[in-house]
Amino acid sequence: RKEVEQDPGPFNVPEGATVAFNCTYSNSASQSFFWYRQDCRKEPKLLMSVYSSGNEDGRFTAQLNRASQYISLLIRDSKLSDSATYLCVPCGYSSASKIIFGSGTRLSIRP
Amino acid sequence: TAGITQAPTSQILAAGRSMTLRCTQDMRHNAMYWYRQDLGLGLRLIHYSNTAGTTGKGEVPDGYSVSRANTDDFPLTLASAVPSQTSVYFCASSEGGDTDTQYFGPGTRLTVL
Numbered sequence: 192r193k194e195v196e197q198d199p200g201p202f203n204v205p206e207g208a209t210v211a212f213n214c215t216y217s218n219s220a221s222q223s224f225f226w227y228r229q230d231c232r233k234e235p236k237l238l239m240s241v242y243s244s245g246n247e248d249g250r251f252t253a254q255l256n257r258a259s260q261y262i263s264l265l266i267r268d269s270k271l272s273d274s275a276t277y278l279c280v281p282c283g284y285s286s287a288s289k290i291i292f293g294s295g296t297r298l299s300i301r302p
Numbered sequence: 303t304a305g306i307t308q309a310p311t312s313q314i315l316a317a318g319r320s321m322t323l324r325c326t327q328d329m330r331h332n333a334m335y336w337y338r339q340d341l342g343l344g345l346r347l348i349h350y351s352n353t354a355g356t357t358g359k360g361e362v363p364d365g366y367s368v369s370r371a372n373t374d375d376f377p378l379t380l381a382s383a384v385p386s387q388t389s390v391y392f393c394a395s396s397e398g399g400d401t402d403t404q405y406f407g408p409g410t411r412l413t414v415l
Contacts, residue, residue, distance in 0.1 A: 199342075225403065225404075233408070233409075234392055234406035234407060234408050234409055235345070235392070235404075235406050236406070237403045237404070237405075240403065278344065278345065290335070290347050290350075290360070291347075291361070292337075292344050292345040292346075293344060294342065294343060294344030295344055
């Protein structure tokens, strides 16, 4: 099993829809988790951090399931500007050498 | 503030040549990182530095070297470039360790022919 797995997509959904995708991780020692957003040919930027069971920020909700070792990202009322690739990364091993990014889920919002 | 900058923006390099990718941050972050991003493989950590004067190997360190003489700068050197090093290189920094948010530079697109 890969250390971090994401469905590469693309998820193609209409504007206004709700979309969710998961990220599974293999290292049970992961303590914190991040979702980054990356636009085409741009650098990743932090979207949300998750330190406990979940986090909500406006239309975005991240949930953590430690028992099943996955984190999910839910986007409600999707906008055209949400089109991007979403990367997840589990962290907290006390060693930067163990940072493993997921390869990303591509989301495309259509009018 | 500028945040984190990288230079050059892009470069075409002949195989066998050496090159240094520059990265500078003005946020006084302790930790800095170099990643490469290839289609379908996501971001892979090359080297990192937890604080000035220390460096460590990431997932794919072979063919690359780094130095961290001060807090702000973290150059990445390819001593003898090979075509498989064609990639987009991102530098990042974080205030503390790997549990902190990373801030990424705009990237350097490198093509090795």
